[in-house]
Amino acid sequence: MSIKAEHLNYIYSLGTAYEKQALKDVSFEILQGQFVGVIGHTGSGKSTLIQHLNGLVPATSGKLYYEGKNIYDEGYDMRALRGQVGLVFQYPEHQLFEVDVLTDVCFGPKNQGLSPEECEKRAREALELVGFPEKYYKQSPFDLSGGQKRRVAIAGVLAMNPKVLVLDEPTAGLDPRGRDEILDQVAYLHRETDMTVILVSHSMEDIAKYVERIIVMNQGEKMYDGSPKEVFAHYKELEAVGLAAPQVTYILNALAEKGMNIKTDAITITEAADEIMRNFDD
Numbered sequence: 320m321s322i323k324a325e326h327l328n329y330i331y332s333l334g335t336a337y338e339k340q341a342l343k344d345v346s347f348e349i350l351q352g353q354f355v356g357v358i359g360h361t362g363s364g365k366s367t368l369i370q371h372l373n374g375l376v377p378a379t380s381g382k383l384y385y386e387g388k389n390i391y392d393e394g395y396d397m398r399a400l401r402g403q404v405g406l407v408f409q410y411p412e413h414q415l416f417e418v419d420v421l422t423d424v425c426f427g428p429k430n431q432g433l434s435p436e437e438c439e440k441r442a443r444e445a446l447e448l449v450g451f452p453e454k455y456y457k458q459s460p461f462d463l464s465g466g467q468k469r470r471v472a473i474a475g476v477l478a479m480n481p482k483v484l485v486l487d488e489p490t491a492g493l494d495p496r497g498r499d500e501i502l503d504q505v506a507y508l509h510r511e512t513d514m515t516v517i518l519v520s521h522s523m524e525d526i527a528k529y530v531e532r533i534i535v536m537n538q539g540e541k542m543y544d545g546s547p548k549e550v551f552a553h554y555k556e557l558e559a560v561g562l563a564a565p566q567v568t569y570i571l572n573a574l575a576e577k578g579m580n581i582k583t584d585a586i587t588i589t590e591a592a593d594e595i596m597r598n599f600d601d
Contacts, residue, residue, distance in 0.1 A: 359536035405481035412468030
């Protein structure tokens with residue numbers, strides 16, 4: 320099972336004076352169970368790209384396959400696709416609207432036509448997966464903290480049992496503790512369910528810590544696609560397009576330039592510390 324894009328192009332306001340190409344000939348394949356990061360400067364096309372993955376935005380040209388079927392074929396069931404590819408927008412708590420947490424998380428399964436009993440079962444399972452305390456299930460979502468609201472919003476998507484979870488800046492606006500809690504929970508979901516996770520983030524440290532593959536977008540085009548170590552090896556090229564590598568990349572390269580016999584491909588603090596200590600042990 321996979322999501323496969325072939326030569327995707329998307330043009331905003333086609334045929335008008337405001338016409339702008341947001342995606343340019345983008346191709347890739349994401350296999351079931353992968354944890355993929357998507358990065359890019361503001362306006363790079365990354366948010367537009369992920370909105371194509373569940374058919375929310377239709378491509379101007381190109382093909383997009385889910386489980387081997389082109390979603391642009393006539394008669395394709397887009398509603399079923401959106402149940403399989405769950406999209407969590409930036410600041411998803413703005414979409415909360417029901418009287419209490421449990422009812423809000425039941426909304427997605429209810430729209431899938433499930434019975435009230437199955438909806439509640441799905442909602443409780445999803446809230447448990449995101450680590451949301453049961454004592455708050457009957458509380459208004461508007462009375463929760465920012466991090467708690469974010470968990471409820473993610474649970475609302477998980478309750479539809481998607482095979483793919485797409486997260487657009489899920490930690491935006493949260494403090495460092497809230498950010499770590501949300502991303503640790505997403506990593507837990509990935510490990511426990513074999514769910515495909517696609518994470519859009521501006522934080523290179525978060526991307527380096529959690530994902531196994533990075534797609535870099537620049538001016539609507541795919542600039543790089545590879546492992547974190549492969550992508551961040553191009554840190555100077557990333558800087559040129561307004562991006563950066565994790566801070567440890569710069570530290571290790573600075574040490575190497577000073578003459579230390581050190582590998583520079585570590586991307587997390589733990590890896591960097593181990594490499595520096597190895598140098599001293601030698």
